[in-house]
Amino acid sequence: MQYLLLIYDNEKVWADMSPEESGKLFGEYMQFSKEIRESGHFIAGEALQQVHTATTVRSRNGKTTTTDGPFAETREQLGGFYMINAKDLDEATAIAARIPSAKIGSIEVRPIQAFEQPAAMK
Amino acid sequence: MQSVAAIETVFRQERARVLATTIRVTNGDFDLAEEIVQEAFAAALTRWPTEGTPAEPRAWLISVARNKAIDTIRRRVKLRAIVAAEDPVDTADPAELVAVPDDRLRLIFTCCHPALAPEAQVALTLRTLGGLTTEEIARAFLSAPATMAQRLVRAKxxxxxxxxxxEVPEASQLAERTDAAMAVVYLVFNEGYAATAGDAWFRRDLCSEAIRLGRLLVELTGDPEAKGLLALMLLHDSRRDARTDAAGDLVLLEDQDHASWDRAQIEEALALVPDALRPANRPGPGPYSLQAAIAALHASAPRAGETDWPQIAALFGELMRRHPSPVIALNHAVAIAMWRGPAAACR
Structure with a gap:
């Protein structure tokens, strides 16, 4: 069973950290990624550029609009993700709790929806 | 030969247990399991009156439900022709399936899983373990049946x-998850006990249902704090007839006629309290056990004037130290005031 772990934290908290503090947290991320690769849970995982670099695209009635943003006034922003394999939700949440940002932000755990492939496409 | 009424009694007693095992066989598919249990009961209704009631009705029901579950899953697998996508069917021997400890414990922990919203935990627990219909749950919680139905669908x-x-949680999480299950049971009880609106009949039913679930938690986990919770509910509920006067207005504890309290229920609760106060699995007595000990002292007083206030004040002090809250602080002060006068309580 696959889960996407979405990492939300406050970019300002990161920006306000001393180099020692952010270096320590970064080290914890390296260690965590190494551990879940070795345990076989890891499928993918990346950090994202800051939210001010984001662009939002919408297609309506054949017309595409591209805007800067999102400008959601939320305290926490999507900052990265891990895609993992876990046997059930309890295992997935236990792994999510070990993500270093769980201490300063929050992790959203989303099961991946499996679509059955139509026979013709196989 | 057995009457339909007698068979229905068996259903009521065995439904939760048969359902709990069937959910395990269907790999956690609650809807499919509910449907199959319904079919198993329908089969009993047609077969038992002519073939006679089996020696072990529960084993019969579980084995019929299990076979139906396996048939349904196999049919689905064949239909989709994607064998790999379907989890393997539980192929345990029927005797073994019936002999396993008790699937109701898995059912409790799944229904009271912290990943479900608290109101969904309550609804699902009442639906699956309590066997209440969606309409009954909606009536008890004063919500529209459609809203309640949607809540159940989402949770499942x-x-x-x-x-x-x-699954039953691993040892490291067991105490915490048992706490979550107890919170659901106590919420059901309070909904029946504290609220003044709604259908009085259903509210009393909710209290009985909570007590039944409380007994189940004690039976299945043996957790001393679960005994404390059961004792607390039994003690509160023992005063159900004394709590309101003929006009339906609330009667305060000090004005209640102690003779109208349910003595048998009080005795049952008092027997649970010593165990609850000495838990081996926790650092000290939990909040339900301490509150049960306080309620036990109230219940043991022959008259309102003879309540053991020093002891009650000491227990509230302990509760305040371990689980502080403004309500506990207030109750602590009241107990001291009853014991040594208002001046001491203000200190």
């Missing part, structure tokens, strides 16, 4: 799609 869908495990 989350269990399936997010794969909330159908």
């Amino acid at each position: 869908s989350k269990i399936k799609e997010a794969r909330i495990p159908y």
Whole structure:
């Protein structure tokens, strides 16, 4: 069973950290990624550029609009993700709790929806 | 030969247990399991009156439900022709399946999983373990049946799609998860006990249902704090007839006629309190056990004037030290005031 772990934290908290503090947290991320690769849970995982670099695209009635943003006034922003394999939700949440940002932000755990492939496409 | 009424009594007694095992066989598919249990009971209704009631009705029902579950899953697998996508069917021997400890414990922990919203935990627990209908749950909680039905559908869908495990939690999480299950049971009880609105008959039913679930938690976990919770509910509920006067107005504890309290229920509760206060699995007595000890002292007073206030004040002090809250602080002060006068309480 696959889960996407979405990492939300406050970019300002990161920006306000001393180099020692952010270096320590970064080290914890390296260690965590190494551990879940070795345990076989890891499928993918990346950090994202800051939210001010984001662009939002919408297609309506054949017309595409591209805007800067999102400008959601939320305290926490999507900052990265891990895609993992876990046997059930309890295992997935236990792994999510070990993500270093769980201490300063929050992790959203989303099961991946499996679509059955139509026979013709196989 | 058995009457339909007698068979229905068996259903009521065995439904939760048969359902709990069937959910395990269907790999956590609550909807499919409910449907199959319904079919198993329908089969009993047609077969038992002519073939006679089996020696072990529960084993019969579980084995019929299990076979139906396996048939249904096999049919689905064949239909889709994607054998790999379907989890392997539980192929345990029927005797073994019936002999396993008790699947109701898995059911409790799954229904009271922290990944479900508290109101969904309550609804699902009443639906699956209590066997209440969606309409009954909606009536008890003063919500529209459609809203309650949707809440149940969402919860069952989350269990399936997010794969909330159908398992008893591992030892390191057991105490915490038992606390969550106890919170659900106590919420059901309070809904029946504290609220003044709604259908009085259903509210009393909710209290009995909570007590039944409380007994089940004690039976299945043996957790001393679960004994404390059961004792607390039994003690509160023992005063159900004394709490309101003929006009339906609330009667305060000090004005209640102690003779109208349910003595048998009080005795049952008092026997649970010593165990509850000496838990081996926790650092000290939990909040339900301490509150049960306080309620036990109230219940043991022959008249309102003879309540053991020093002891009650000491227990509230302990409760305040371990689980502080403004309500506990207030109750602590009241107990001291009853014991040594208002001046001491203000200190």
